[in-house]
Amino acid sequence: MKTFRLGGVHPAENKLSAGSPIREAALPKQAVFSMFQHIGAPAKPVVQKGDVVKVGTLLGEAGGFVSAPIYSSVSGKVAKVDAALDASGTRRLAVYVDVEGDEWEESIDRSTELVKLSERPELDAKTIVEKIKNAGIVGMGGATFPCHVKLCPPPGCKAECVIINAVECEPYLTADHRLMLEHADEILEGVELIMKAVDVTRGYVGIENNKPDAIALMQEKAQSHPNIEIVPLKVKYPQGGEKQLIDAVIGRQVPAPPAIPINVGAVVQNVGTAFAIYQAVMKNKPLIDRVITVTGKSVKNPSNLMARLGTPFQQLIDECGGLPEDTGKIIGGGPMMGKALMSLEVPMTKGSSGLLIMNKKEARRSEPDPCIRCAKCVSACPMGLEPYLLASVSAQHDWETAENNDIVSCIECGSCQFTCPSRRPLLDNIRLGKSTVMGIIRSRAAAAKK
């Protein structure tokens, strides 16, 4: 069975909510829409206090090419446009909407009937990309990179295949798994749409073989889509990394930055993104909700919720049996790459794939011991880097050595820290080094332009 070649680790899977079907989360009383739900320029609010909005009304327009518009997921009145605490842990501009009723924009088709691409021959690549762009779709695996940017390859690059990331290698998370079991047909239509948008005839869906039911179902459904191949993959973290997935599925390795996947002919999209694209193009529904896994060992009812964006996390936890008493840490995302939250007022955004509640014992990070030079981190690194070195030079603020050792190639998967027998905070330091070095590179490029 296929997998990527370098490094990788095997964290305990803990997919507690795999058996729980997706249910609709209740509407919040007040929804908060951060204008920073994607990578790139923030959205610009186009509504004011007192404006009446419906589900699907534009709240913020895209602030540039690498940006995405933001739509209201509830109907009601705009309470204020003000800073709000978001998952990044900082206060940033957001639109607050007081919810009244549940009225939808007329243009949205709310029927569940499947619309096939073969029934809509008038859709060409340009229309599809335009619709995706206008719907505000971003990468839903967590990176939140505006989707249309990936579908417009830079000049000189030609996509050869589309790879759908249905790996869900993060422990605990089951949102993509459930989505495949319940919306397989829509996802496959979404894949067809992406393939048409970038004009390729080959599509792959990579699924780790810890989800045999999803693999079987997708394979059965894919029989009517001869261009799409379902690729079962050997379980290994971080297979969901874009570069790791390309290596696993088509055996090509993306060179170090600034090279991007399109340089090896691959366009990678998340399975959740494929579903959102289907809804945007065929049903005219902008990105206003998504599946989120609310889980944790002490949570009463680990579940997968179809929740509206802007719902405060507190409410989602309440729907799954409330906050356990021994809560030690609440993480937005999965345990490996997610980010601990400051507060439960934080609203759900386009990139919220999971909400993990760790108990006090799990949350505690043990005291680090000195590095014993075992090089476990080196063999675990999926990018072939030397984490112990990058971490120590970053801690010493030796940015030059860090840059020379390709710190910008780090994908921040945390395999090094996970595997370290001395429990050293390797990734903490590498992240600091990476962001500093990237800042240095950017300012150097800006100076060269002048």
Next chain:
Amino acid sequence: MNVILIAVIVLGGIGLISALILYVASKKFAVHEDPRIAQVSEVLPQANCGGCGYPGCSGFATACVKAADGGSLGDLNCAPGGKAVMEKVAGILGLQAGEAAPKVAVVRCNGTCEARPRVVEFNGASSCKIQQMTGMGETMCGYGCLGGGDCVSACLFAAITVNPQTGLAEVDESKCTACGACAKACPRGIIEIRPAGPKGRRMVVLCNNKDKGAVANKACKSACIGCGKCVKTCDKFEAITLENNLAWIDPEKCKMCRKCEEACPKGAIRGFNFPPRKPKAETADNAQQAAAPKAEAPVAAKAETPATEVKQD
């Protein structure tokens, strides 16, 4: 014998020719360096802290000599060396040392553990920069001191420490040379290099929170809420400006009247090195106490006087 002689002559000849070449080269390609640079360099503290804005002490020495050729040392000042060193430098260069106002680093945060409750716990690598990357740190204030000690490790003079009781960085004024390394190291820009003021007295807004009043107040009891009371109090001197919900005192304009300190409802403004102020309520008591002995004294005197008189009689 002959062989030895030839060897001596040949080697001696080579030596002489080489010496001649080296002599000519040293005259022809001589690089003239002002001897004063080395002299100035010698009196500098050699801390290479960069506080003067030049790369190390030798860079500063070169700059001093260059400025001296222009006639004055201008703004050049060695912060760690202080006045004594600048006088020596001026002496070498045959100039008068300028009066540089002494400066000091000020940690503009008063969010102690009590005033600013820790809502979460950070147990990653201990560094302010890393804490800052996670967002707000341990409190709900996105501007206050993180207490990770990046400034402590940046200080070459051991003048700054993190007080475990308050969780805040504290500057030891006697050691601080105002080189500015801590201000650069702080990811939140809390540390400001300010004029130390006459007799070390100065008024400072001990807050860096630029959030709106309600949000700032919720995060920290001693945060500046941008109410503007201090600005009104200071309308005569206009030393206080309010920008982004945060007051700032201009050290050039401040007259040290300490009225703003009284006016601030949050206690965010503090005067440093002032003599302890007598609180108003107590002053009244003191006046009574002071008056009481005076009232008693004459009585005693009266009581005694007759006695003496008696004795005298």
